[in-house]
Ligand SMILES: Nc1ncnc2c1ncn2[C@@H]1O[C@H](COP(=O)(O)OP(=O)(O)OP(=O)(O)O)[C@@H](O)[C@H]1O
């Protein structure tokens with residue numbers, strides 16, 4: 001078990017795609033770290049470069065106190081779960097789990113014992129003689145996890161291991177994985193493009209865009225205070241309202257409405273600066289009555305989110321969204337007012353959080 | 355809505371009886387289907403089935419190329435077969451053929467073809483195209499040209515090889531006839547194995563190889579634990595095909611004509627000599643039948659392997 005440190009890591013693929021751009025990242029020992037970002041931003045590349053499956057074009061990968069940048073994957077002492085699990089179809093579950101031990105020349109009896117022990121822990125005891133082709137997706141995923149656990153690696157790398165599971169299994173696996181990582185205490189880097197997964201499981205997370213890390217923090221930091229408009233628009237089950245505006249003394253002029261400066265930006269936006277005002281639909285109070293400092297407009301769409309509704313207001317020529325609790329949703333065409341919570345709204349200047 | 359849904363069942367009912375007679379998917383009916391396949395069946399009958407049966411028949415007669423027995427062949431029972439398997443030349447040829455198949459096909463073409471495919475698997479560009487181009491060229495050239503090239507290469511006095519090695523007068527085809535035809539056949543036929551293995555390797559999931567690499571597996575362990583199990587079917591199919599092709603290959607005749615002293619007289623050449631040079635068609639047909647049986651045994655052996663431990 002060891003910390004992972006990346007220094008100025010750069011990866012340029014043949015053909016000139018710069019998948020990682022001078023990336024710095026430090027993951028302390030034992031942390032569950034999630035990598036999140038849109039498709040093609042370089043998450044898999046980052047993981048594979050840590051594992052040594054891709055050679056870095058520049059920079060260094062340090063695991064524990066060893067610089068492993070020039071080492072072969074097998075010498076780095078990391079274990080990885082692939083998106084397709086990569087179980088060997090011609091070996092039974094026991095042999096699959098024990099495979100890394102076999103390569104390390106552990107005696108047959110000892111490695112089978114270890115496989116049985118790890119398998120039992122993951123609830124695979126009655127499946128040990130089966131081939132991967134005779135297992136369900138969730139069972140295969142657990143075998144892949146067991147194979148990783150059977151080796152005492154310095155770090156675990158997971159590339160979207162849950163994406164092949166159906167929604168229900170995914171929720172179960174999420175809880176299970178998190179608990180397992182807690183118990184083992186092995187540094188884990190987890191790639192996902194499901195933000196709910198990252199928010200739910202990670203100790204800390206990084207949001208990536210085009211080979212850069214745009215924000216690192218705990219899930220609640222990232223959710224509540226996105227460091228820039230990219231992260232703000234990327235994170236959240238309903239997209240954050242991001243509205244252009246101008247500072248006017250101690251109010252902001254946004255979409256033709258006068259809004260009070262949020263707590264976090266008080267006294268930090270000089271008169272006349274162009275800003276972007278951000279507030280999550282969840283942090284809006286909707287009412288049918290006009291209110292001071294609220295966005296007023298006509299209800300354009302009402303979407304059912306289950307226990308609540310997402311109301312879209314046409315405010316001038318922009319749209320503002322607010323989440324309304326069940327039972328009090330307006331009808332399309334009504335006049336409506338959405339009052340942002342001052343302690344939750346954010347102000348961005350030049351794309352960065354003020 | 356209701357109207358839009360109701361018509362299809364009627365259509366099915368109308369079509370039902372007409373299609374009921376024919377069990378084929380296209381709904382042609384037996385007669386029309388038979389007309390479609392008739393030309394192909396006719397060609398197969400005339401050029402494959404009939405000659406095969408004719409050979410079986412000839413093997414039971416004393417039919418000759420010339421002379422009285424050519425005009426009025428006599429039925430001689432199993433005499434030809436007994437003669438075939440009691441001739442020392444036959445067993446010599448069988449043994450040489452086994453050597454030829456193992457040396458040039460199973461070891462030569464398959465191993466070399468796989469090695470080239472494995473080395474070229476991640477490469478793109480000029481080197482890969484050049485290597486593949488050269489290997490495939492040896493495969494597509496007409497036999498007559500290839501034979502001439504090799505005779506010119508191996509010629510005792512003015513051959514290219516001797517000139518390059520600086521050993522004029524070394525008679526490759528006389529001193530090492532089997533080695534010559536084995537290397538010749540490896541050169542000639544590796545392209546097929548290379549292409550087949552190239553395609554097979556493309557189907558090995560990269561994540562499986564990477565998983566093994568992460569565990570610290572060496573190249574050999576990756577081959578043993580990931581690649582070979584994945585392409586087992588391809589390997590056996592490849593060996594089946596090249597074994598049979600090589601077994602029946604007449605190419606060696608173009609280089610050594612079976613000589614010297616029958617030292618490179620593989621079975622295909624043996625049949626030619628018995629049936630056409632010596633004119634004993636009946637005897638030759640019997641040898642051919644025995645070759646066919648050996649081929650069957652080889653094919654069944656590989657197919658058994660293919661089916662086992664699926
Ligand atoms: N082998 C490769 N050769 C060239 N370019 C590549 C290669 N692999 C990935 N890329 C490019 O590098 C960039 C990052 O790819 P990567 O696979 O790391 O994205 P990702 O964040 O994992 O995306 P996803 O969420 O879709 O899996 C992409 O622009 C991709 O097109």
Ligand SMILES: [Mg+2]
Nearest residue numbers: 043044045159
């Ligand atoms: Mg990816």
